[in-house]
Every structure is written in structure tokens, then in C-alpha cells.
Amino acid sequence: MVPKAELHVHLECTVSPERARRLAARHGVRLPQACFGPDGGYRYVDFPDFLELTRVVGSCLRDERDYYDITRDYLDAAAQAGVVYQEMIFWPDLPRQNGFAPEAALDAVEAAMAEAGAAGGPLCALQVVLVRHDGAEACETTARWAAGLRRQSVRAVNLAGNEATHPPAQFAHAFAIARDAGLGIVIHAGEAAGPQSVREALSIPGVTRIGHGVRAVEDPALVEELADRGVTLEVCPGSNVMLGFYPDFAAHPLRRLHDAGVKVTLNSDDPPFFRTSLAAEYEIAARHFGFTEAELRGLTRNAVEAGFATTAERAGLRERLGAN
Numbered sequence: 624m625v626p627k628a629e630l631h632v633h634l635e636c637t638v639s640p641e642r643a644r645r646l647a648a649r650h651g652v653r654l655p656q657a658c659f660g661p662d663g664g665y666r667y668v669d670f671p672d673f674l675e676l677t678r679v680v681g682s683c684l685r686d687e688r689d690y691y692d693i694t695r696d697y698l699d700a701a702a703q704a705g706v707v708y709q710e711m712i713f714w715p716d717l718p719r720q721n722g723f724a725p726e727a728a729l730d731a732v733e734a735a736m737a738e739a740g741a742a743g744g745p746l747c748a749l750q751v752v753l754v755r756h757d758g759a760e761a762c763e764t765t766a767r768w769a770a771g772l773r774r775q776s777v778r779a780v781n782l783a784g785n786e787a788t789h790p791p792a793q794f795a796h797a798f799a800i801a802r803d804a805g806l807g808i809v810i811h812a813g814e815a816a817g818p819q820s821v822r823e824a825l826s827i828p829g830v831t832r833i834g835h836g837v838r839a840v841e842d843p844a845l846v847e848e849l850a851d852r853g854v855t856l857e858v859c860p861g862s863n864v865m866l867g868f869y870p871d872f873a874a875h876p877l878r879r880l881h882d883a884g885v886k887v888t889l890n891s892d893d894p895p896f897f898r899t900s901l902a903a904e905y906e907i908a909a910r911h912f913g914f915t916e917a918e919l920r921g922l923t924r925n926a927v928e929a930g931f932a933t934t935a936e937r938a939g940l941r942e943r944l945g946a947n
């Protein structure tokens with residue numbers, strides 16, 4: 624089995640339909656029948672409907688135990704799929720909205736990470752999401768919260784949300800807070816918006832990784848810059864096709880970016896909502912983009928090198944990959 628590593632998955636959007644039903648039953652939440660297709664998987668008709676579905680599923684995460692369970696679900700599946708390194712993006716506002724402290728949710732996530740790791744699961748690290756359409760002030764508050772945690776598990780902040788209306792420069796102060804606390808910075812860019820959005824993300828000091836970034840391909844000079852600077856793209860092909868940013872894999876630039884020397888990685892983003900998984904993304908890369916096993920191993924190495932693991936952890940991961 625090809626060893627795998629993932630940098631870009633939103634923890635709250637890893638909840639499987641089966642787990643969502645169990646959480647809903649646990650808390651007496653009624654999930655609308657329209658949420659599920661005839662095969663039991665999630666169903667939505669367009670992007671607003673997708674957002675509403677993730678909101679409904681998120682509303683089922685009512686306590687620490689739920690966070691433990693969804694993290695264990697994801698990491699146990701990751702272990703089965705040969706994942707050696709796993710980063711997850713955590714949204715602190717969701718537990719707040721659902722009536723409990725995000726620190727308590729983090730305690731549960733950390734417990735699940737430690738126990739899954741002890742059972743042979745991946746080494747894990749967390750990022751805290753900054754939701755750009757909530758505005759600069761809200762993102763600064765969240766960055767300050769993340770910086771104040773001083774938890775070994777939390778390694779970065781990640782700017783997500785509506786990139787077209789909220790360019791990264793608006794969040795310079797939030798990034799500075801994160802940087803000063805030694806946290807890494809990731810920015811979602813070049814997914815819904817074009818190459819300019821990637822350029823703007825690259826202008827933020829400390830950015831070494833871009834979430835998605837695939838639309839950089841529309842600007843050859845930018846592709847060259849990404850390759851020269853060694854910036855890593857967290858590519859999510861299944862997500863991009865499911866959300867309609869590309870009509871099919873044939874039109875998707877994963878292969879072109881890779882062959883242009885850009886450090887690309889494979890990621891599942893919101894896997895059950897896109898009917899994918901990290902293992903499925905590796906299969907897609909092989910089947911639709913012709914990646915050889917050696918190239919797939921290279922993508923895993925890219926993720927390990929760009930990950931926010933400590934130096935000692937990265938050394939261990941390199942050894943593990945070398946031995947595979």
C-alpha cells in the first residue's frame with residue numbers, strides 16, 4: 624500500500640452519514656430526509672444546499688464525546704488507508720454555537736489523536752480555521768484565541784471561506800498574531816477565485832502552503848513562481864469536480880501543476896460530502912492523471928515536508944517513508 628499523508632481536511636466535515644444519524648439520534652436532532660440520497664449518502668443539489676447540509680450535520684456535534692467519536696472515525700479509517708501524517712482543520716466557533724467550549728472539543732480531539740496514534744494511526748497536527756466572510760475582526764479574535772492556546776497540537780491558522788469577496792490582505796493583522804505565536808499560515812486561494820487570489824496569498828509573509836491553489840495554472844508566470852519558491856499546493860481534485868470548479872478530472876490541472884515542478888499534495892477537503900476519501904484521491908490520481916506509484920509516494924513526501932510537524936516528528940516520518 625502506498626503510504627499517504629493529508630494536509631487539508633475540515634474536521635467538522637469528516638462526519639460520515641452513518642455517524643451523523645447516530646449523533647442525531649443521540650441528541651434527539653431531526654435530520655431532514657432530503658439530506659440523504661437513496662444509497663444513504665449525503666445529498667445536495669447546489670452550493671447553497673451543500674452549505675446548509677454541512678450546517679445541519681455540524682449542529683449534531685453537541686459535546687466532547689461527539690468530537691472524540693468523529694476524530695476517531697476519521698483517524699481509524701486513515702490508519703486503515705496507510706496514512707502516516709494527518710493534519711485537520713478545526714473550527715472553534717462550532718462548539719461555541721452548539722453550547723460548549725472549543726477548548727473542551729480540542730481536549731476530545733487530542734485524546735482521539737493520541738489514542739488513534741497509539742493504535743498505529745497517523746501522526747496528527749491541527750490548524751484553526753479563520754472564516755474570512757466573518758470579517759477581519761472575527762478572524763483576529765480567532766487568531767488570538769489560537770495563539771493563546773499554546774497547545775502542542777495546534778500548529779497553524781488557515782484562512783477559509785469566501786475568497787472572492789475577502790482577499791487575504793484584509794487579514795494581515797490576524798496573520799501577524801499567528802506568526803508572532805509561532806503558528807504556521809495556510810490560505811485557501813485559487814479555488815473559486817482565479818490566479819490573482821493565489822498571488823495575494825503569496826504576498827502574506829510566512830505563507831508556505833496554499834489550500835487548493837489550482838487556478839494558478841491559468842497564469843504561467845505564477846506557476847513558475849510557485850515552483851521556484853517551493854510553495855506547496857493542497858490539491859483536492861474530488862472536491863473541485865464535485866463543486867463544479869472543473870467539469871471532470873480530464874480538465875483538472877493536477878498533472879500540469881505537478882509536471883511544471885509545483886509541489887502538489889492530495890487532499891479530501893470534506894470527504895463524505897464529496898463522496899471521496901484520501902485513499903480515493905490517490906486512486907483518482909493514479910487512474911485519471913496517470914500518477915505512478917513512485918509519483919504517488921512523492922506526493923506523500925511533499926505533504927510530509929510541507930506539514931507543520933516538528934523537526935523531530937518530520938525526521939521520524941521521513942524514516943517511516945524511506946522504509947516503505
Ligand SMILES: [Zn+2]
Nearest residue numbers: 783811834892
Ligand atoms: Zn478547505
